[in-house]
Structure formats: C-alpha cells, structure tokens
Amino acid sequence: MTTTRRRFRVISATGLALTALLAASACGGESQDEADGKKTLRMLVNVTPALPVTFYEDLVAPFEQAHPGVDVKIEAPTAATGNVQETLTQQLAAGTEPDLLGGQTTAAEAKVMATLPNEPWVTDTPFAKELQIDSRQWTVGASFQAQSLVFYNKDAFQKAGIAAPPATVDEFTAVLKKIKQAGGYTPLETAGEWVTAAQFQQLANAVVMQNEPNWYSKRTKGEVTFANSDYKRYVEVYKSWIDDGLVSKNANGVKYNDSLVDFTSGKAATYVMGNWAVPTIDQAKPKFGVGVFAAPSFDGKPVPQVGGAGDLYSVLNSSKHKAEAFELVKYLVSDKAAVQKQLVAEGNFRTGFSYQASPLTQEVQKIVDAAPGAVVAGDGFGDNTAPSGWSAELTKILQKLYLGDSAEQAIAAMDKWWTGNAR
Amino acid sequence: MLAPALALVLVFILVPIGIAGYLSLTDWDGFTPRPEFIGWENYRRIFDDEPLVQAAVVTLVIAVVGTLFANALGLGLALLVDGPGRFKAVARGALFYPYIIGAVIIGFLWSAILGSNGAVNSVLHALGGTGIPFLAEPTWAIISLVLVIIWANFGVTMVLYLAGLQTLPGELMEAALIDGANAWQTFWRVKFALLAPVVTINLVLTMISLLRTYELVLALTAGGPAGTTQTITYYILTISFANGKLGYGAAQAVLLMVVILVVTVALTAMRRRAERDVAA
Numbered sequence: 001m002t003t004t005r006r007r008f009r010v011i012s013a014t015g016l017a018l019t020a021l022l023a024a025s026a027c028g029g030e031s032q033d034e035a036d037g038k039k040t041l042r043m044l045v046n047v048t049p050a051l052p053v054t055f056y057e058d059l060v061a062p063f064e065q066a067h068p069g070v071d072v073k074i075e076a077p078t079a080a081t082g083n084v085q086e087t088l089t090q091q092l093a094a095g096t097e098p099d100l101l102g103g104q105t106t107a108a109e110a111k112v113m114a115t116l117p118n119e120p121w122v123t124d125t126p127f128a129k130e131l132q133i134d135s136r137q138w139t140v141g142a143s144f145q146a147q148s149l150v151f152y153n154k155d156a157f158q159k160a161g162i163a164a165p166p167a168t169v170d171e172f173t174a175v176l177k178k179i180k181q182a183g184g185y186t187p188l189e190t191a192g193e194w195v196t197a198a199q200f201q202q203l204a205n206a207v208v209m210q211n212e213p214n215w216y217s218k219r220t221k222g223e224v225t226f227a228n229s230d231y232k233r234y235v236e237v238y239k240s241w242i243d244d245g246l247v248s249k250n251a252n253g254v255k256y257n258d259s260l261v262d263f264t265s266g267k268a269a270t271y272v273m274g275n276w277a278v279p280t281i282d283q284a285k286p287k288f289g290v291g292v293f294a295a296p297s298f299d300g301k302p303v304p305q306v307g308g309a310g311d312l313y314s315v316l317n318s319s320k321h322k323a324e325a326f327e328l329v330k331y332l333v334s335d336k337a338a339v340q341k342q343l344v345a346e347g348n349f350r351t352g353f354s355y356q357a358s359p360l361t362q363e364v365q366k367i368v369d370a371a372p373g374a375v376v377a378g379d380g381f382g383d384n385t386a387p388s389g390w391s392a393e394l395t396k397i398l399q400k401l402y403l404g405d406s407a408e409q410a411i412a413a414m415d416k417w418w419t420g421n422a423r
Numbered sequence: 424m425l426a427p428a429l430a431l432v433l434v435f436i437l438v439p440i441g442i443a444g445y446l447s448l449t450d451w452d453g454f455t456p457r458p459e460f461i462g463w464e465n466y467r468r469i470f471d472d473e474p475l476v477q478a479a480v481v482t483l484v485i486a487v488v489g490t491l492f493a494n495a496l497g498l499g500l501a502l503l504v505d506g507p508g509r510f511k512a513v514a515r516g517a518l519f520y521p522y523i524i525g526a527v528i529i530g531f532l533w534s535a536i537l538g539s540n541g542a543v544n545s546v547l548h549a550l551g552g553t554g555i556p557f558l559a560e561p562t563w564a565i566i567s568l569v570l571v572i573i574w575a576n577f578g579v580t581m582v583l584y585l586a587g588l589q590t591l592p593g594e595l596m597e598a599a600l601i602d603g604a605n606a607w608q609t610f611w612r613v614k615f616a617l618l619a620p621v622v623t624i625n626l627v628l629t630m631i632s633l634l635r636t637y638e639l640v641l642a643l644t645a646g647g648p649a650g651t652t653q654t655i656t657y658y659i660l661t662i663s664f665a666n667g668k669l670g671y672g673a674a675q676a677v678l679l680m681v682v683i684l685v686v687t688v689a690l691t692a693m694r695r696r697a698e699r700d701v702a703a
Contacts, residue, residue: 252648253559389666399649
C-alpha cells in the first residue's frame with residue numbers, strides 16, 4: 001500500500017513538473033521579454049507570394065524604431081493549410097494565441113478580439129462601419145480590395161473579332177463562345193482549390209447583392225433563399241459554360257498559381273480574379289495586352305464591386321500589451337508610408353493615398369471609381385456573414401457541376417447547407 | 424524507473440485523450456470561453472453526416488489498398504536488393520528516399536506532375552492528346568492519391584523487411600536447397616513464414632499511418648474534386664478549424680481513435696495466429 005502511494009506521488013510529482021516545464025516554455029517569450037526590458041508583440045499574419053514574412057518585418061520596422069521598448073514578432077500560419085483562421089483557432093485551443101492578427105477574420109473570431117477605440121484612425125478606415133458586429137469595431141483595414149474584375153487577353157479578343165468588353169452576362173457568354181469558335185484559347189480560366197467558389201462569388205455576389213446588400217444576413221434569417229434569387233440564374237449560366245466547353249472540364253485539377261500562369265502565358269482569354277492578381281500579372285510581363293472590365297450584370301447596369309477592406313488587423317483580448325498593440329494597429333492603418341507600402345504590395349486602393357500604379361492598376365482604379373459601392377466577398381464580414389465554412393462548401397457544390405450535377409442540384413445543396421449551418 | 428515514462432504517457436497521451444473526450448460532448452467552436460455540454464449529440468450526428476461517411480469510405484480504400492500494395496512492393500523490393508553489392512546498396516538508399524521527403528512536399532511534387540497543367544498532361548497535349556484528369560475527376564483522383572501514397576510508403580516497409588531478411592538463419596535456406604526446394608518454395612515456406620513478425624509490424628504500422636492520411640491529401644488534391652478525396656482526418660480538421668465545430672470534430676477524432684485501436688488489435692490478433700502457426 002505504502003509503495004503504491006509512493007509510486008502515485010512520484011508519478012504525480014513528475015507529471016506536475018513536466019506540466020510546469022511545458023507551461024514555462026510556452027511563456028518563454030514573456031520571460032525573454034522581461035529580461036530584455038522590451039515588450040514583444042506577436043502578430044500572426046496572412047502570408048502569400050505577394051506578402052511574405054519579410055514584407056511584414058519591413059512594414060513594422062519603422063514602428064519598432066519609433067518605439068524602442070517594443071519588439072514586433074511576425075508569425076506565419078502554422079496550420080497545415082497555411083490558413084490564418086485555422087492557426088488562430090489552434091493557438092486559442094492551446095492557449096498560445098498571438099497579440100495581434102493580420103488577415104481576414106470571421107464573426108466567430110470577433111468574440112476573442114478587443115474593441116478598438118472610437119477614434120478617427122479607426123473610423124476613417126475603409127469599410128469601418130461594415131466590419132462592425134453588434135456595433136462593435138473589432139477589426140480594421142488599411143485598404144480596399146476590388147474583386148469583381150475580369151482580366152482579358154486583348155489579342156484573344158481581337159482574334160475573335162470582339163470590339164468591346166461585355167456589359168451583360170449574356171454578352172459575356174457570347175464573347176466566350178466567339179473565343180471558343182476562333183480557337184487557340186481557353187475562353188474562361190477557372191481552377192480548383194478555393195478558386196472555384198471565389199470566382200463564382202466575384203461574379204454572382206456583385207449581381208445578387210446589387211439589390212440586397214445584406215443578402216447573407218437575410219439568408220440566415222430565412223428571408224431569402226438561393227432558389228428564389230439571382231444566384232439560381234447565375235448557377236444556370238455557370239453550368240451552361242461548363243456544358244458548352246467555355247471553361248476547361250479539368251479545371252478542378254488546376255491550382256491557383258497555375259491558373260494565373262495559364263492566363264499570363266496566353267493560354268486563357270479571360271480570368272476572373274481580385275485586384276491582388278495585378279502585381280503578379282504585371283511581373284509576368286505577358287506578351288499580349290491585358291485589359292480588365294467589371295463583372296457583367298444581367299441588365300447591363302454597373303454592379304457594385306465584390307470586395308471590402310483589405311490588410312485587416314485585430315488585437316486579441318488576451319494580449320498583455322493591449323495599449324502597444326493598439327498603437328501598432330494605428331500605425332499600420334494610418335501611417336502614410338505604411339499604408340502606401342501595403343497598397344503597392346497587392347495593388348489595393350484607399351481614398352487619399354496614391355502611389356505609382358501600373359497601367360493595369362489604373363484601369364482597375366477606374367472600375368472601382370465607377371462602381372456603385374461594394375458588397376461582401378467570401379464568407380462576408382460584419383453582421384453580413386455566412387456560416388463558417390461557407391466558401392469551402394460552395395467550392396464542393398460548384399465543383400460537382402463539373403462532375404455532372406445539375407444547376408438545380410447545386411442550388412438545392414446551397415440552401416440545404418446554409419439552413420443546416422446557420423446559427 | 425517507470426515513473427517518468429508513465430508521466431509522459433499521462434501528459435502527452437492520456438490527458439489529451441481526456442480533453443478530446445470532454446470536448447466531444449460539447450458544442451465548442453474554438454472561441455467561446457465556456458462550451459455548452461450537449462451530451463452525446465455530436466456522436467448521434469456522425470452517422471447522419473453524408474460527407475463523413477464518404478470520407479470514411481475513401482479512408483478505408485486508402486488504408487486497405489495502400490497497406491497491401493505498399494507491403495507487397497516493399498517486400499518484393501527488399502528481396503531484390505537484399506544482400507551485398509554496390510548497386511544493391513545504392514538501390515536501397517534510392518528506394519527509401521521517398522519516405523524521407525515530407526508528405527506535403529510529395530503532394531506538391533506529384534500535383535506538379537499529375538495536375539491538369541502538370542508535366543504528364545503537358546506532354547500529352549504537346550503530342551496532340553487530350554490529357555488525363557488525374558486530379559480533376561473523382562475516380563482518377565482516388566487512383567492517383569492511392570498510387571502516390573503507395574509510392575511514399577513502400578520505402579519504409581522495404582527497410583523493415585530488409586532488416587527481417589538479414590536476421591533469417593542462413594542454415595534454413597541451405598536446408599531448403601538441400602531438400603530440393605525451388606525459389607518460390609524457399610520464399611513462401613521459409614523466408615515469408617519466418618518474416619511473420621515483421622509482416623505483422625509492417626501491416627499494423629502502415630494501416631495506422633494510412634488511416635490518418637492528411638498532409639498528402641491537402642497538398643495533392645485539397646480534398647477535391649468536390650470533396651471526393653477527403654479522408655476522415657482531413658474532414659475532421661476542416662470541420663474543426665475551418666468550420667469552427669471543434670466539439671463535433673473532437674467526437675469524430677475520438678471515434679477514429681477507437682476504430683484505429685480496434686483495427687490494430689484485430690490485425691495483430693490475426694497475425695499472431697499466423698506467427699503461432701509458423702512456430703508450430
């Protein structure tokens with residue numbers, strides 16, 4: 001009995017010692033922090049080819065110089081998917097969340113974010129009001145991104161005898177058919193991964209939310225459905241593009257980067273993507289002229305740009321250095337040089353901030369200026385947010401269209417999933 | 424002496440399993456500080472979850488076909504490269520190489536080869552062909568995934584079989600030769616029979632590893648097209664972190680753990696019988 005008790009004590013003590021050791025190592029940054037007399041701000045950021053870790057390190061360097069007591073540590077996502085949201089969820093579960101988050105977040109994540117002050121540096125940022133949830137500002141963006149853009153190969157248009165970019169969806173379909181008839185190009189470049197749903201939303205959300213800007217919110221309340229909206233019409237159009245061979249039937253096996261290469265190398269005639277594709281297209285120096293037009297509408301009237309705030313930042317409630325974290329966010333979204341650096345990186349926009357833009361970016365700027373406002377992209381934001389996982393589900397539903405599902409099946413699947421997942 | 428090992432098991436295995444078990448009875452989304460206790464609700468949902476059932480079928484196909492072929496190939500190659508010789512030494516290293524490359528890298532590598540715009544299809548297009556939808560069509564995508572998994576795993580099975588072959592007593596082979604056994608009889612009745620414990624280890628390890636396939640799916644197909652190559656682990660992680668349903672994901676993880684345990688015990692029991700037959 002005594003031996004058993006002693007054994008139990010040894011096991012418990014060793015367990016506790018190990019747990020303490022683990023806890024101490026998890027807090028290692030803080031200890032280092034205190035030893036240096038510096039406060040370390042950990043910022044988890046969205047890393048892309050245009051926004052590598054080194055970009056963020058350069059971005060925050062002037063802030064660190066101006067605040068000698070603060071050290072900003074940039075962290076890339078550690079989730080296998082490379083996704084910021086998934087990494088944050090994992091870190092929250094492990095209790096190792098950062099001080100700041102750089103990247104698109106969801107309504108669920110708003111629960112763990114600190115409320116930003118009601119000051120001009122917050123309220124003057126793009127889409128500040130729309131990003132609020134229950135009138136609480138928990139994230140703020142440095143720029144505006146436009147997504148309802150159709151890039152096109154001018155040589156392909158000329159070869160097919162197309163004089164002007166289309167304004168309506170019917171005209172767009174006719175253009176794609178002419179290109180197919182002329183030969184030599186994939187009329188519309190689509191891809192697998194997240195691209196399938198993104199491109200569809202970039203086109204369809206602009207049309208649907210033209211009249212119902214808060215469509216996601218209304219769908220959650222059950223006031224609208226996919227079956228009774230222009231989504232149905234757009235899915236039918238999309239399906240007809242697949243059936244008529246206007247997109248590659250093997251598009252599901254194409255990755256995002258490859259779809260960009262297909263367009264810049266002259267294999268595809270048109271490519272639907274957000275303005276972040278512009279720096280990549282410019283860098284590729286295509287051997288043909290590249291033009292861009294806004295997503296077409298059913299009636300020919302200009303549609304709002306699917307998009308919203310870009311270069312988003314939030315401060316986590318659990319941060320021990322909240323004041324410094326707010327200072328950093330203020331710098332990132334209001335310092336002239338910092339904002340400009342972010343605009344250039346992805347070809348984003350912001351009223352009152354200008355930079356040496358490429359001709360293609362200038363064309364996009366004209367489209368943005370002419371657009372009657374903006375509507376949500378992806379899973380939405382603020383109060384107008386889709387249930388978590390919507391974009392991933394939409395990707396599956398749309399990819400099934402390539403595999404034989406009908407438009408009716410796709411629409412039914414959309415309504416079924418939303419109803420089952422809305423909270 | 425046992426205490427440190429038990430403490431490690433407690434901290435790194437039993438406590439996480441306990442936490443997963445608790446979370447599986449809640450509706451935790453990863454953000455709410457106090458998840459609501461919902462009893463067995465998550466477990467009830469599992470059997471009505473159509474994509475999960477599909478992911479289970481895909482996982483089963485990968486685990487069974489992958490285990491059989493990775494082992495058959497591993498054993499075959501081990502027999503070929505067993506023994507002295509510079510060429511065999513180089514071949515052993517080269518054949519083991521795929522296993523030491525990370526699964527994510529293997530996935531990206533093969534997607535560059537098999538993708539719609541990949542190396543194989545580019546050659547086919549250049550030759551005037553139409554291309555093969557390796558990753559764009561569900562059946563092809565599953566076949567491609569399983570083949571890549573076999574490619575990534577046969578190296579380690581080969582090394583374990585080689586280790587087993589090198590411990591076989593030479594006098595038994597000589598006795599078989601003297602008795603007039605041909606090559607097949609020597610292999611089947613002597614070598615393979617004596618390798619029974621290694622076969623057991625290889626089958627169990629490969630099966631467990633393939634039941635948890637994740638990174639390769641992520642990098643090669645991203646679960647597509649249309650979610651048709653999602654494995655259970657891939658689905659669990661998507662549900663948990665992308666869809667914010669950690670409680671439900673934990674329930675699936677607990678169930679997967681139980682399935683792996685049952686499969687491992689069953690497989691080991693089956694093989695133990697085979698080993699006993701050899702010993703007899």
